[in-house]
Amino acid sequence: MxxxxxxxxxxxxxxxxxxxxxxxxxxxxxxxxxxxxxxxxxxxxxxxxxxxxxxxxxxxxxxxxxxxxxxxxxxxxxxxxxxxxxxxxxxxxxxxxxxxxxxxxxxxxxxxxxxxxxxxxxxxxxxxxxxxxxxxxxxxxxxxxxxxxxxxxxxxxxxxxxxxxxxxxxxxxxxxxxxxxxxxxxxxxxxxxxxxxxxxxxxxxxxxxxxxRASGLGSRIAVRSGVETLHGVFEEIDEGGRLVILAPDGARRTVTAGEVHFGTAATAA
Known part of the structure; x- marks a missing residue:
């Protein structure tokens, strides 16, 4: 090679x-x-x-x-x-x-x-x-x-x-x-x-x-960060590269690091 x-x-x-x-x-x-x-x-x-x-x-x-x-x-x-x-x-x-x-x-x-x-x-x-x-x-x-x-x-x-x-x-x-x-x-x-x-x-x-090219954009997502798991819809990444989630209560939350799960895995996370 x-x-x-x-x-x-x-x-x-x-x-x-x-x-x-x-x-x-x-x-x-x-x-x-x-x-x-x-x-x-x-x-x-x-x-x-x-x-x-x-x-x-x-x-x-x-x-x-x-x-x-x-x-x-x-x-x-x-x-x-x-x-x-x-x-x-x-x-x-x-x-x-x-x-x-x-x-x-x-x-x-x-x-x-x-x-x-x-x-x-x-x-x-x-x-x-x-x-x-x-x-x-x-x-x-x-x-x-x-x-x-x-x-x-x-x-x-x-x-x-x-x-x-x-x-x-x-x-x-x-x-x-x-x-x-x-x-x-x-x-x-x-x-x-x-x-x-x-x-x-x-x-x-x-x-x-x-x-x-983003996978899961606009779909349900779960992000596990430490002991906390956030659920919602993957809206975008912001100007700082943070993941933006639209939570079920209508609030937008940003995530700087975490493990992402989509689909049925998001529901189970």
Whole structure:
């Protein structure tokens, strides 16, 4: 498998380090930042021993799947705008999957099986099952410099063992794209999406693109955050990237973090 940058990303000054095996590509990216690297630097690994998702959950590494992170420069970005990079990454990844996998007419099973949707805050779904996850991690370095790593895990070749009922893979959906193709396309799409984001000044356009792919928009939803579970209708994400729920009592409530459930799972949550 040949990991490479796309032409747009190379022209924008992105660089790529490829490893046979790492504990975590996000950890490696942040270690590079502590050593003085500013980015944009991509770190990809053929195998990952200690991958992680949100809330400290493990992210399994399966041969043929994509595991990569990008160290993104945030000098001059207002701290409250940095979280918007998670939505930039989601839009870029969904666009990359569209391009890498071809048009809906090329997809076995038709559009419903292949449409890539975004689940707040950081998952990509295919056919209602998790296809990819994104992890944004920030660190304040000595001297006050900030570093941000955006990690991508995509089930390209296979679903990790034990997750076949809730996860999907590109190969399982009938797509022939390999991890190298997905990464090259992703680097291009991220370079383009970051230009739109424009250090947070263009977040509203990113927000509209994200909402156009939002899973469960306008439907009943439950969000579990700590010991509290909120029920209602998923209305939108606001200008800060927070989930907005229309509660049964007519009040609008915003959520900054939590586990989202749709449909019958929302009722049971």
């Amino acid at each position: 040949d990991y490479r940058l796309g032409e747009v990303a190379r022209a924008a000054g992105h660089r790529l380090h490829v490893h046979d095996r790492l504990g975590s590509t996000n950890t490696e990216a942040l270690a590079r930042a502590r050593a003085g690297e500013t980015g944009p630097l991509w770190v990809a690994a053929h195998a990952q021993a200690a991958g992680r998702g949100r809330r400290g959950n493990a992210w399994a590494s399966t041969p043929g799947n994509l595991t990569a992170s990008v160290l993104w420069p945030v000098a001059g970005v207002e701290p409250e705008r940095v979280a918007g990079l998670g939505f930039v990454a989601g839009v870029a990844l969904a666009d990359a999957l569209d391009e890498a996998c071809g048009t809906a007419d090329d997809c076995p099973g038709g559009d419903a099986a292949r449409r890539f949707r975004l689940k707040w805050p950081n998952d990509v779904l295919a056919g209602g099952r998790k296809l990819a996850g994104i992890l944004l991690e920030a660190e304040t370095l000595p001297g006050g410099r900030r570093a941000v790593a955006i990690g991508f895990g995509v089930n390209v070749a296979a679903v990790p063992e034990g997750f076949s009922d809730v996860a999907a893979s590109l190969a399982g959906l009938g797509h022939a794209a390999d991890a190298g193709t997905v990464l090259a396309t992703l680097t291009n799409k991220l370079a383009a999406a970051v230009r739109i984001w424009d250090r947070g000044r263009g977040f509203l356009e990113i927000r509209e693109r994200w909402l156009a």
